[in-house]
Amino acid sequence: MRRSLFGMLALCGLVSSLSACAPRYEGFRCEVLNETPTQNLCTDQRIEIARGEAMVVRLSPQSDSRTEFEESVEVELRPTDPLLVDVRPGLSDDQTIIGLTVGETTMEVWVDGELESEVTTRILESEPSGPRD
Amino acid sequence: MALLSPTKPAAHRRAVGALIALVGLAACDFADPGRTGELDRGRFYYSCENTHDDGFCDRGDLSREFPTAVAVGSSFRLDYEPNDGTVHFDIISGCLDCLQRTDGRWTMTTEGRAPLLVENSSGEIYDLLHIEAKPATDLVVRVDDETWPGDTLVLIAGTLHDFGATPEAADGTELGGSLEYEWTIADTSIIEAWSSENRNDIELQALAAGETTVTVRSGDLSFEIPVEVREAG
Numbered sequence: 331m332r333r334s335l336f337g338m339l340a341l342c343g344l345v346s347s348l349s350a351c352a353p354r355y356e357g358f359r360c361e362v363l364n365e366t367p368t369q370n371l372c373t374d375q376r377i378e379i380a381r382g383e384a385m386v387v388r389l390s391p392q393s394d395s396r397t398e399f400e401e402s403v404e405v406e407l408r409p410t411d412p413l414l415v416d417v418r419p420g421l422s423d424d425q426t427i428i429g430l431t432v433g434e435t436t437m438e439v440w441v442d443g444e445l446e447s448e449v450t451t452r453i454l455e456s457e458p459s460g461p462r463d
Numbered sequence: 464m465a466l467l468s469p470t471k472p473a474a475h476r477r478a479v480g481a482l483i484a485l486v487g488l489a490a491c492d493f494a495d496p497g498r499t500g501e502l503d504r505g506r507f508y509y510s511c512e513n514t515h516d517d518g519f520c521d522r523g524d525l526s527r528e529f530p531t532a533v534a535v536g537s538s539f540r541l542d543y544e545p546n547d548g549t550v551h552f553d554i555i556s557g558c559l560d561c562l563q564r565t566d567g568r569w570t571m572t573t574e575g576r577a578p579l580l581v582e583n584s585s586g587e588i589y590d591l592l593h594i595e596a597k598p599a600t601d602l603v604v605r606v607d608d609e610t611w612p613g614d615t616l617v618l619i620a621g622t623l624h625d626f627g628a629t630p631e632a633a634d635g636t637e638l639g640g641s642l643e644y645e646w647t648i649a650d651t652s653i654i655e656a657w658s659s660e661n662r663n664d665i666e667l668q669a670l671a672a673g674e675t676t677v678t679v680r681s682g683d684l685s686f687e688i689p690v691e692v693r694e695a696g
Contacts, residue, residue, distance in 0.1 A: 382578070383578065421587050458597065
């Protein structure tokens, strides 16, 4: 009886310590790989891109536990309004965000096939460039 | 009023022009018409849909440089050369409503920017470049490669001159892209066209003393050049 109680306590401890060690999604880090003509913004809270422009991004999941996500874990953006913004896959899990129509929408954030959050996405009017020197 | 010089007889001028063109071709004196993709995986090349309707291609299909912007509604051609020559790719539009391709001919139908996307055979975006379209608000006319300010042009009878027109945006940007042009001469007994009147560049010969006007039109835009032809000597 005493042995089985000890075993159950040990199992509970193992399960709780394992869950504490597993990475828990708390957001993503966004690295923009190209220089867009108009200034853009890419965070896990807000993405801003100009209409007619494309921003190539590399997203890395951030964990709020002591264990980080493995490099193979993918963060995928999925537009909720494909008339406003488009997302195309790129090399090495990069993604290309394209501003189609001025407005505000959200994109779903999927991590390893699970919906984790949404990110507010604004598509701004683009600024025309001046003549080249 | 300004006198255009030098003035040479037509036959002599043609021979010298041909010689200069040959030397120029041999020296390959062109600016780089390519632009590196924004992911630095290759280079985009701009070429002209019609060499006689795009001011960026006055010496053949390949442009002298990649235009900063193209005219809304104009057409042009593009190519891409990946750094890794084994990549199979297609250039696709990132804005189906504003940037369209038909039989290899690209047209931007609205003002603004659009991304040109290089897609590999796996459907992944491999590289990209933004292109911008601006409405043409003015025509700039060049006479013998000099921008003509618009006052009276004085020519000597018997001489040949190159006239060219290029669309400009309101901010002064010289615009690429093939547009339709039409040149008209008010009095063809004073000046005569030596080449087709339906292109952006034209060769005109001053025939006899007198005053007339040369007008170039492209869409709603036009530019009128008052011309006075004087007898030689």
